[in-house]
Amino acid sequence: MAQRFREAFTRMAKQVNQAAAGGGGAGGSGGGGGGRAAAAAARSVTALAAAGGLAYGTYNSLYTVPGGHRAVVFNRLVGMKGQIYGEGLNFNIPWFERPIVYDIRTRPVNLQTLTGSKDLQMVTIAVRVLHKPDPSQLVWIYRFLGTNYDERVLPSIMNESAKAIVARYNANELLTKRDLVSREISLDLRKRAGYFNILLEDVAITHLSFSPEYARAVEAKQVAQQEAERAKYIVLGAQQEKKTIITKARGEAESAELIGLAVKKNPGFMKLRRIDAARDIADIVAKSGNKVYLNADSLLLNLLGNADDKFERSVGGKWR
Template identity: 30%
Template sequence: MNSQASINWQSLLGGFIIALIVLIGFNSFVIVNPGQAGVLSILGKARDGALLEGLHFKPPFVSTVDIYDVTVQKFEVPAQSSTKDLQDLSASFAINFRLDPVQVVDIRRKQGTLQNIVSKIIAPQTQESFKIAAAKRTVEQAITQRSELKQDFDNALGERLEKYGIIVLDTSVVDLTFSPEFARAVEEKQIAEQRAQRAVYIAQEAEQQAQADINRAKGKAEAQRLLAETLKAQGGALVLQKEAIESWREGGAQMPRVLVISGDSKSNVPFLFNISDVQQ
């Protein structure tokens, strides 16, 4: 009986020891996957040296490993500022960034979680960087020089976040708005410019019409001068008679039955009438 109990007790002890070994084994190693970095803390104190991807040993029961995602993260952050001409300007930026794997230990010690990084580091620094970029130009320049505004913002934000172990990969301006007062001023300016352009167009059109009238007058005068010279020349009477007959035809009237030419050799214009008119 005692022998049977002793065997059972030894079996239980053996099973407990095996289970303890397995438990210690599971708690002695950690796997860091690709795109991650780990921070080892022993008794609540972060140890130097980030745990990069792979299998790592850690003291069982007294240590923990905080895993950070070091792939590209994207957050949209709003920002407000005043321009050089003291106009209110609001924007929303989409920021693509990642954590520096080598600096995750400092990030763990100073910022903690990713949510803290966004709310306590990225959002305030975005605000300050936008103020720096907006203060360099007027609100109109901020709209017309949007790419330059973004470049100044990128430079300021990159320099500010780099010291926190945050690498800015890209930013984009999701929205850029200005005060209602400036919006009305822009609209009024556009209307004034359209009216001015319309006035210039009307003036140019009038000038072209006047020049066309001048050209037509000059052409008519030149034609009359040439006609006068032709009439003065030998054979001019025939030309004049031909013109009279063609004018009659172009008027749509019936040619007269009688054509009388004065016996005076100096008279060049034919005298035309209908014989029916004479009979009356």
């Protein structure tokens, strides 16, 4: 094609040069030379028009489908052709046919909507969908939806599906069962998109938030539960402390009773206790840096002489 185009322009240039030379050399011949020049000019114009038409036809009869794309062709006589053209160089009839190229690669679309849960709490949910057209149904998609099929279909079905699924769950279940909610939205969206020959590869919940009033109520509930748990542990601690005091009192009572029985049976028991007390007091006084001016009897340190006899007589007299 390019070679023919160059040859046509070469012939046209030669004819123009010949016409100009003939007109200049035959100036004396009059009308005969002018007729030949006009004929040569007409042939040049015809050759130029043919070359232009050939170039136009060559340029418009070829089109390229990029990688990751497919093409469908609209024919002015029969309408949409049923064939789908793949990647690479393809041919069509200029003016009679027009190619429409579709991108069949996966693309994302995001939707954020405000809806209500089962317990009438307002929820803001954002859904992200990876989609692409069905490559085998591009003719149907162009005939009924056009090239902007995703803008016509996806927002409406995503909005309806998200609201329908969220309305089945309470507000707290939307958080604890998020994977189940996402799976149900995905199944419902795939079913709805299948009616329009749109393929969904992934559906995910990217954002989920509640109204400020509900968030404050949840926070207050959590604080109240923590306070209740804290109060419960305080009550348990008080009960344990009560048991400890009772046990300690019982132990002291039993200890006093046993001491009384021991003194009653053997008054020498008090002498042993007195010796133990004197030893403890002596250790404290010995380690103290202060001077002691108290009486040894007052400090229970007088263990010699008749101190023990006085003590035994006093104890014996009381128990008798």
